[in-house]
Amino acid sequence: MIVSKYCASGNDFLIFHSFREENRAEIAIELCNRFYGIGADGLVVLLPYTQQKDNLAYKWEFYNSDGSIADMCGNASRAVSLYAFHNNLAARKHSFLSGAGIISTYIQEQIDSKKSFVQSNMGNYIIDGNVVENRNGKVYEFEHITMRIPHLIYCANSMKEYISLGNDLDFLSYIRHKHNANVNIAFKENNIIHYMTFERGVEGITQACGTGAGAVYVSFGNFDKEYILVPPSKEKLRVSCVDNEIYFSGIVTKICDCYI
Numbered sequence: 001m002i003v004s005k006y007c008a009s010g011n012d013f014l015i016f017h018s019f020r021e022e023n024r025a026e027i028a029i030e031l032c033n034r035f036y037g038i039g040a041d042g043l044v045v046l047l048p049y050t051q052q053k054d055n056l057a058y059k060w061e062f063y064n065s066d067g068s069i070a071d072m073c074g075n076a077s078r079a080v081s082l083y084a085f086h087n088n089l090a091a092r093k094h095s096f097l098s099g100a101g102i103i104s105t106y107i108q109e110q111i112d113s114k115k116s117f118v119q120s121n122m123g124n125y126i127i128d129g130n131v132v133e134n135r136n137g138k139v140y141e142f143e144h145i146t147m148r149i150p151h152l153i154y155c156a157n158s159m160k161e162y163i164s165l166g167n168d169l170d171f172l173s174y175i176r177h178k179h180n181a182n183v184n185i186a187f188k189e190n191n192i193i194h195y196m197t198f199e200r201g202v203e204g205i206t207q208a209c210g211t212g213a214g215a216v217y218v219s220f221g222n223f224d225k226e227y228i229l230v231p232p233s234k235e236k237l238r239v240s241c242v243d244n245e246i247y248f249s250g251i252v253t254k255i256c257d258c259y260i
Contacts, residue, residue, distance in 0.1 A: 003031065005038060005255040006083055008118070010207025010233020011075035012255070014038060015083045017046035021061070028063035031260075038258055041065055041202055042073060044080050046089065049097055057090035059097035064201025071099030072148035074210015074248065078118040081105035082252045100148040108249060119249035122148055122211060125218045131179060135171050142175070142183070143219050147246065150181035151197075151215035155188070162187035162194060166205065172198040182209065186216045193220065193229045207233035214239060214246040 003014045014031050028043035030036075045061040060080060062070050077098065084090035085107055095104040104121040111117070128144040131152055142152040152175060156162035165171070165185050172183045176198050186195040195216045197209035208231035217227055223241040229248075230236055237250040 001260045003038065003258045003260060004083055004086075005040065005258060006079040006252060007255055008075035008079040008208070008210070008252045009235040009237055009250040010231060011073075011079075011209065012040045012207075013042050013044050013076050013079045014040045014258075015044045015046070015080055017058070017084075017087065017089060019048060021047055024061060025063060025067035025069075028065065029067040032063075032065035041199075041206055042070070042076060044076055046080060046084060046096075054097075054102075055095070056102065057084060057094040057096050060099075062099065064199075066201055066203065068201045069099070070149070070201055072103075072122075072211060074120055074122055074148075074212075074214060075208055075250075077103045077105055077120045077122075077210065078250070078252050081118050081120070082107060082116055082254065086254065098148075111251070114254040116252055117249055118252045119247055120210065122214045122246045122248065124244055125214065125246060127218070131175075133171075133175055135168070140165075144179070144181070145215040145218050147211040147215040147218065149200075149211055150179070151184055151212055152179060152181045153184045153186060153216055153219040155186050155219065159187055159189070159194070166196045169198070169204065172205075173203065176200060176203075182212055182215075184209070184212045184216050186219065188220060191225070191227060193217070193227050195229055196232050205232060207231060208235065208237070208250075210237075210248060213237050213248050217241070217246065217248075
């Protein structure tokens with residue numbers, strides 16, 4: 001069995017392709033373990049898509065590192081796109097089926113044999129309203145936005161507040177479980193938006209979150225501009241809106257092939 005490891009702006013995934021659908025939750029937990037496995041934020045399996053009328057290159061099974069199934073992950077969509085291109089499973093520009101619907105991706109520029117700029121179209125968004133939470137007498141108002149999957153976004157007033165709230169993992173975990181949503185903290189500084197995401201399935205702050213980047217961009221509401229979003233990995237993501245659909249791009253790197 002050969003499993004490839006790809007990293008999309010700090011978000012890492014183990015990827016392989018198969019002709020057989022099955023429950024791979026156990027192997028996802030084993031392989032994604034960072035101490036006794038290979039280590040990754042998730043496991044993705046590419047499977048044949050047989051309804052050719054839709055002109056889709058493949059469909060996926062996506063597992064978080066805890067074995068739970070996720071419908072969508074923005075950075076994973078970019079990682080599998082490059083994997084599929086590297087393995088001659090898809091063209092440079094193609095679409096595939098995720099649990100959240102059809103995702104279109106485009107390998108914009110190849111930097112070297114292992115590294116490329118890859119863009120993903122995450123489609124439309126839904127602004128669901130606000131959620132108010134109290135922590136030690138302070139009121140926090142989160143905007144609820146669905147970017148294929150649910151996200152809560154809090155816009156910090158300063159870098160100090162951004163860092164402080166990002167370190168309050170107990171509070172973020174409480175909100176994540178209460179509302180069953182990813183929780184994002186953001187701080188805008190000129191045309192750069194710093195953000196971090198407490199992710200479902202990972203149950204902690206990840207190095208980057210693609211759908212989180214899209215939801216944060218929507219939260220700031222200026223769709224005429226492209227913004228640079230900087231996650232904890234410090235790898236820059238470019239996010240924009242065209243015809244009410246959210247596009248984001250960044251570097252994807254093939255790390256290695258693992259023979260199991």
